Amino acid sequence: MIGIIDYEAGNLNSIATAVRRLSVEVRIIRKNEEFEACDKLVLPGVGAFAPAMRQLRKKGLDAAIHSAVLKGTPLLGICLGMQVFFDRGYEARVTPGLGLFKGKIRQFDTGVKVPHMGWNQVRHNGTGLFAGLPQDCDFYFAHSYYADGVDADVPCGKTDYGGWFVSAVEKSNVFGVQFHPEKSGAAGERLLRNFIRQG
Numbered sequence: 001m002i003g004i005i006d007y008e009a010g011n012l013n014s015i016a017t018a019v020r021r022l023s024v025e026v027r028i029i030r031k032n033e034e035f036e037a038c039d040k041l042v043l044p045g046v047g048a049f050a051p052a053m054r055q056l057r058k059k060g061l062d063a064a065i066h067s068a069v070l071k072g073t074p075l076l077g078i079c080l081g082m083q084v085f086f087d088r089g090y091e092a093r094v095t096p097g098l099g100l101f102k103g104k105i106r107q108f109d110t111g112v113k114v115p116h117m118g119w120n121q122v123r124h125n126g127t128g129l130f131a132g133l134p135q136d137c138d139f140y141f142a143h144s145y146y147a148d149g150v151d152a153d154v155p156c157g158k159t160d161y162g163g164w165f166v167s168a169v170e171k172s173n174v175f176g177v178q179f180h181p182e183k184s185g186a187a188g189e190r191l192l193r194n195f196i197r198q199g
Contacts, residue, residue, distance in 0.1 A: 002196070003029040003038030007061055009052040009080060010044035018182035018189070024196055032064040040199065041065070041073055045080030049089030049105055049145070052080055053097060062098060069100065074173045074198040079143060082169065082176030086147055100174050103150040103166075112162035115144040122179065124157040128170045129177070129194050137187050139179035141167075146178065173199065 002019050004012055006028050016026045019042070027038055035041070043065070045052055056062045069075055077085050084097045089105035097105070108114050119138045124130040130137070146165040157168030157177070167178040175195060181188030 001025045001027055001038050002040045002042060003027050003035060004042045004044065005061060005065070005081075006030045007043075007045075007052065007055040007059060009047050009055060010078075011046060012044060014180075015042060015044050015078065015182045018192060019196075022189070022193060022196060029061075030059070032060055035064050035068050035073075039073065040196065041068055041075045043075065043077045043081035043084070045078065045084065046142070047080055049080065049083060049091040049097070050093060050095040052084055053089070053095050056084070056098075065098060066100075069174055072173050072199065074195065075175065076195050077174075077176035078182075079178060079180060082178055083145060083147065085169070085174065085176050086150075089145070091145060101147075101150065101154055101169060101171070101176075103147045103154075105145045106148045107145050108162065110162035116141050116161050118142075120159050120161060120179075122157040122159050122167050124168060128156060128198075129168060129175055129191050130157065131194050133187055133190055138184070139167075139177070139181065139187060139191075140183040141179045143178055 085100040086103040121136045156170040159167040169176040
């Protein structure tokens with residue numbers, strides 16, 4: 001069963017629907033004790049870094065996520081869900097993140113249109129989440145912030161938008177994508193299938 005973590009910062013229905021289309025049972029998680037019933041976890045998210053972290057901490061879900069990761073449970077962060085995996089965010093004010101990866105979440109400042117909205121290519125390493133997908137595969141993006149200062153062994157996908165930025169990360173049982181696989185057609189469906197096969 002896949003648990004989708006509800007911290008009031010995302011459209012749960014679209015990712016839940018996408019997972020159910022793959023004939024996988026879904027549970028919406030709102031309390032720490034509900035994590036145990038799930039063998040994989042998804043942290044979706046839209047909106048701002050600081051309110052998202054405030055909700056995760058208020059509900060005690062930050063500690064539950066860390067515990068699940070230590071136990072080896074595969075975890076996938078989507079969009080804002082991936083961003084909060086990093087050390088800190090710089091949206092409005094500096095806010096500590098979950099610290100699962102080293103790096104900072106910063107706003108695009110290269111003169112590109114913000115938000116980065118629509119289809120763009122992801123150049124990936126062909127393994128893990130991207131197994132079986134063609135190189136320079138298109139996915140759907142909707143974001144104004146990106147991960148900066150990421151450790152060299154963590155990125156598994158990058159995207160060019162006024163310069164290259166990290167658009168997917170993978171280390172051990174923790175995965176993250178800046179784009180929305182649930183809105184990315186066949187490529188997004190394949191990526192979700194690859195995640196479901198983890199562990």
